Amino acid sequence: MSSLTKLLQEKKNEHSSTENSNSSLATINETKNAHGESAASTDSSHVKITRNGPTILRTTSRTLDLGQTQPRRTTTSVTTVTQIDSEDDNHHAHNIPTVSSSFLNSNFAHTASLYTSNAGSFIDNHNNNSYISPVSNSSFSNSNNVFPIRRDSLRSSNSISNGRNIPSLSSSIPYSVPNSNKDNSNNNHGSNNSHGSNNSSLTSSWLEVYGSSLPKNVSAIDSNIISSPQVDSVEPRFMISKQKLQSASQSNLQQTHGNSVSRSNSFSSQIGNMFFSKPSKDKQSSSPHHNNSHTNSDNHPTSPNTHVSHNSINGNNSTASSSNGTAIPKPTRARTTSIYSSSRQPSSSYTEATYGSPNNQYDNTNNNPPSQSIPRSHHSSISNLRSFFKKSSSNLNNSNNSNNSNVGSVPVPSNVSHQSSSKNSFTPGSYGSMNGETIYVASNSSGSHSSQSRENQLPFAKRYTRTGEDLGAGAGGSVKLIKRNSDSKIFAVKEFRAKFENETKRDYVKKITSEYCIGTTLNHPNIIQTIEITYENNRILQVMEYCEYDLFAIVMSNKMSYEEICCCFKQILTGIQYLHSIGLAHRDLKLDNCVINKDGIVKLIDFGAAVVFSYPFSKTLVESSGIVGSDPYLAPEVCIFSKYDPRPVDIWSTAIIFACMILKKFPWKIPKLRDNSFKLFCSGRNCDSLSALVTRTPEPPSYDNAKNADTERSGSCSNNTADRNNLNIGPQRLLHSLPEESQHIIGKMVDLAPACRANIDEIMEDPWIVSIEMCTTVDNGFKTGVITASDHTHTQVDQSEAHIAGLEKKKKEKNAAAAAATSSSKQNH
Numbered sequence: 160m161s162s163l164t165k166l167l168q169e170k171k172n173e174h175s176s177t178e179n180s181n182s183s184l185a186t187i188n189e190t191k192n193a194h195g196e197s198a199a200s201t202d203s204s205h206v207k208i209t210r211n212g213p214t215i216l217r218t219t220s221r222t223l224d225l226g227q228t229q230p231r232r233t234t235t236s237v238t239t240v241t242q243i244d245s246e247d248d249n250h251h252a253h254n255i256p257t258v259s260s261s262f263l264n265s266n267f268a269h270t271a272s273l274y275t276s277n278a279g280s281f282i283d284n285h286n287n288n289s290y291i292s293p294v295s296n297s298s299f300s301n302s303n304n305v306f307p308i309r310r311d312s313l314r315s316s317n318s319i320s321n322g323r324n325i326p327s328l329s330s331s332i333p334y335s336v337p338n339s340n341k342d343n344s345n346n347n348h349g350s351n352n353s354h355g356s357n358n359s360s361l362t363s364s365w366l367e368v369y370g371s372s373l374p375k376n377v378s379a380i381d382s383n384i385i386s387s388p389q390v391d392s393v394e395p396r397f398m399i400s401k402q403k404l405q406s407a408s409q410s411n412l413q414q415t416h417g418n419s420v421s422r423s424n425s426f427s428s429q430i431g432n433m434f435f436s437k438p439s440k441d442k443q444s445s446s447p448h449h450n451n452s453h454t455n456s457d458n459h460p461t462s463p464n465t466h467v468s469h470n471s472i473n474g475n476n477s478t479a480s481s482s483n484g485t486a487i488p489k490p491t492r493a494r495t496t497s498i499y500s501s502s503r504q505p506s507s508s509y510t511e512a513t514y515g516s517p518n519n520q521y522d523n524t525n526n527n528p529p530s531q532s533i534p535r536s537h538h539s540s541i542s543n544l545r546s547f548f549k550k551s552s553s554n555l556n557n558s559n560n561s562n563n564s565n566v567g568s569v570p571v572p573s574n575v576s577h578q579s580s581s582k583n584s585f586t587p588g589s590y591g592s593m594n595g596e597t598i599y600v601a602s603n604s605s606g607s608h609s610s611q612s613r614e615n616q617l618p619f620a621k622r623y624t625r626t627g628e629d630l631g632a633g634a635g636g637s638v639k640l641i642k643r644n645s646d647s648k649i650f651a652v653k654e655f656r657a658k659f660e661n662e663t664k665r666d667y668v669k670k671i672t673s674e675y676c677i678g679t680t681l682n683h684p685n686i687i688q689t690i691e692i693t694y695e696n697n698r699i700l701q702v703m704e705y706c707e708y709d710l711f712a713i714v715m716s717n718k719m720s721y722e723e724i725c726c727c728f729k730q731i732l733t734g735i736q737y738l739h740s741i742g743l744a745h746r747d748l749k750l751d752n753c754v755i756n757k758d759g760i761v762k763l764i765d766f767g768a769a770v771v772f773s774y775p776f777s778k779t780l781v782e783s784s785g786i787v788g789s790d791p792y793l794a795p796e797v798c799i800f801s802k803y804d805p806r807p808v809d810i811w812s813t814a815i816i817f818a819c820m821i822l823k824k825f826p827w828k829i830p831k832l833r834d835n836s837f838k839l840f841c842s843g844r845n846c847d848s849l850s851a852l853v854t855r856t857p858e859p860p861s862y863d864n865a866k867n868a869d870t871e872r873s874g875s876c877s878n879n880t881a882d883r884n885n886l887n888i889g890p891q892r893l894l895h896s897l898p899e900e901s902q903h904i905i906g907k908m909v910d911l912a913p914a915c916r917a918n919i920d921e922i923m924e925d926p927w928i929v930s931i932e933m934c935t936t937v938d939n940g941f942k943t944g945v946i947t948a949s950d951h952t953h954t955q956v957d958q959s960e961a962h963i964a965g966l967e968k969k970k971k972e973k974n975a976a977a978a979a980a981t982s983s984s985k986q987n988h
């Protein structure tokens with residue numbers, strides 16, 4: 160054994176001794192024959208694909224019965240795993256109501272059911288001892304009960320909720336994750352920086368409840384954590400001094416003629432401005448400089464309302480136009496308005512900023528150089544954003560190359576404007592330089608540059624016409640179709656929901672800003688392109704490129720060929736590869752959040768839950784917090800740990816998307832042991848604790864042990880050691896119903912342990928993934944065209960059923976017709 164292997168082995172032994180002790184402490188639930196049979200017999204008798212609407216802490220499902228699975232019987236002795244649930248979960252489980260799915264559906268306005276579900280079965284972790292509680296005619300979750308939102312948790316620091324301090328995943332397993340693109344968490348098991356560090360964080364209340372039965376590195380599942388990522392302290396390197404930031408801005412501004420620098424400034428400030436108005440103070444301190452800081456002119460595209468023109472698919476040049484709509488209310492401060500900074504707010508570093516009057520703020524005629532839009536604070540959101548953009552820029556080329564897209568395209572946020580002006584050498588259709596990188600300035604399809612800028616000065620309502628068609632709605636708002644008057648091009652516009660009464664402005668702005676920031680930063684064929692954002696009549700409107708179909712609707716049509724499914728899957732992976740390469744994780748990947756255009760190009764939408772997990776030049780993983788996402792797609796660690804690496808979470812969700820596309824059903828409704836399907840999936844792995852399974856680390860490579868090497872080759876990870884012949888328990892339970900060639904990598908994507916889960920680069924190198932023919936776009940710098948795969952065409956469904964809203968409307972009509980028929984038959988009687 161080499162010394163390295165020895166070291167790793169020692170580390171592993173050290174860890175496994177911890178695990179063993181944990182296991183002995185954990186509640187063990189061995190379910191033998193009869194019990195296993197019982198469990199299996201109630202399991203998955205209701206296979207449905209559930210459209211989960213809004214994202215954060217929402218469990219209500221839109222239920223779509225697309226398939227049926229026969230109840231399976233487990234005849235062998237199985238070892239099931241136990242999960243220590245939170246009080247709320249237990250409470251919920253004890254009180255599982257026999258609710259009809261219509262009840263569930265009606266409990267969430269934006270998650271209306273498309274099809275009703277039938278029975279469900281539940282595992283109730285009563286006193287941590289699982290038992291089967293079959294509930295007929297009930298759907299799984301009650302949105303009102305399962306994840307009640309605890310506002311107090313929002314304010315709790317470091318995810319201390321209900322007196323319990325729930326550790327981060329990385330502190331519970333011996334790995335820390337550097338942020339390099341090539342970093343594979345599988346390789347990080349040797350690093351044990353924080354192993355066991357959480358032990359002391361367990362609060363007495365938790366210990367009182369569970370006493371000595373609590374494993375050292377296992378914490379309660381608290382379904383209610385919805386706090387934004389927060390950290391106790393901010394590392395000094397994240398605090399950028401005002402002077403540094405200022406000089407960096409100025410030098411950037413000199414380089415870029417103001418194209419990029421104030422942008423990061425502007426969107427955090429601008430959106431924050433919408434809400435954090437302090438008129439009197441602002442008026443007092445307004446200055447010409449400040450007044451101009453958000454000047455939206457051709458010369459100084461400093462506001463987020465100025466955008467670069469991008470070539471659209473199929474060679475149609477779409478021009479992202481600049482919009483001023485209505486003047487955004489005067490800014491006061493944009494503190495913590497960005498998700499980029501939500502976890503690292505040095506409170507002392509915030510400098511109260513003031514801006515000019517609303518009248519001047521978006522003065523289109525003012526040509527003062529944007530250098531005067533001096534960052535108004537050394538607020539870390541700005542510095543983080545700046546860092547993020549740098550990283551984005553440096554990675555974009557890579558990403559584009561690897562994805563064979565956007566050749567020569569703009570390595571800057573997608574809608575940063577590079578409009579020609581006396582001070583700006585960029586002209587449409589030409590190459591320029593920005594931050595030392597070559598950029599292509601797309602030509603303007605909507606006419607001459609001056610006519611575009613003239614149009615940009617028009618209010619939103621004059622530039623666009625609503626067609627009235629609803630595309631969908633969710634927790635974040637509703638999405639509608641609009642037509643751009645200048646060229647009759649169709650776009651989707653998301654009207655962000657209004658602030659909830661019990662929501663703080665800060666939280667509200669943070670949510671909106673995150674979506675906008677990310678939307679405007681990303682530039683990839685498999686990511687939706689944000690054209691502009693505007694504020695009009697107290698509404699925030701985000702204009703996006705329009706995609707003709709929801710992937711959900713296409714899957715629902717049941718018409719997809721296998722090759723088409725694989726193509727969509729690979730496109731989603733390609734989008735994720737791009738996101739992860741620039742330090743972003745989506746965190747709410749699901750069928751509903753993939754749209755597809757008529758050319759078969761899949762685009763990820765809805766970045767309301769996205770997070771930054773790494774910053775440039777930092778090897779530190781910024782863990783995410785909270786149960787964010789949609790139940791069936793949630794990775795198990797999200798339900799167990801308060802903090803986790805969001806990348807493996809995306810990977811898990813994508814595997815579930817694939818399974819849904821193939822099976823037309825969810826493998827389980829939630830990755831908790833009270834879901835019998837999930838419980839069986841976790842079972843049979845020589846381990847009786849879900850937390851132990853989730854905190855497993857990869858086996859170190861062993862050159863003396865041929866068996867291990869074989870196992871590795873066959874794709875089995877430490878968590879997948881279940882009896883391969885038993886198709887009812889363990890990973891095989893899911894994998895055996897998937898195409899054989901996909902089983903290896905999907906198995907690695909649904910590894911219960913995030914440390915063992917395949918990362919995106921590994922997935923993209925998988926022979927099966929490599930072999931998939933994928934439709935993609937190619938950009939020659941002037942036009943973007945589509946390269947279609949030869950082995951499939953993409954399903955196109957009737958527009959009335961192409962979007963979630965259409966499906967829901969149809970469902971309602973169907974229900975109404977059924978109700979009318981019932982009432983008329985009653986009358987006849």
Ligand SMILES: Nc1ncnc2c1ncn2[C@@H]1O[C@H](COP(=O)(O)OP(=O)(O)OP(=O)(O)O)[C@@H](O)[C@H]1O
Nearest residue numbers: 212213214631633634635636638651703705706765
């Ligand atoms: N660019 C687009 N083109 C076509 N349809 C879209 C587009 N963007 C959104 N939609 C439709 O609108 C729906 C809602 O959009 P989105 O997911 O952004 O809203 P949300 O309120 O954030 O939803 P969620 O509840 O999932 O968080 C999508 O499921 C999709 O059907």
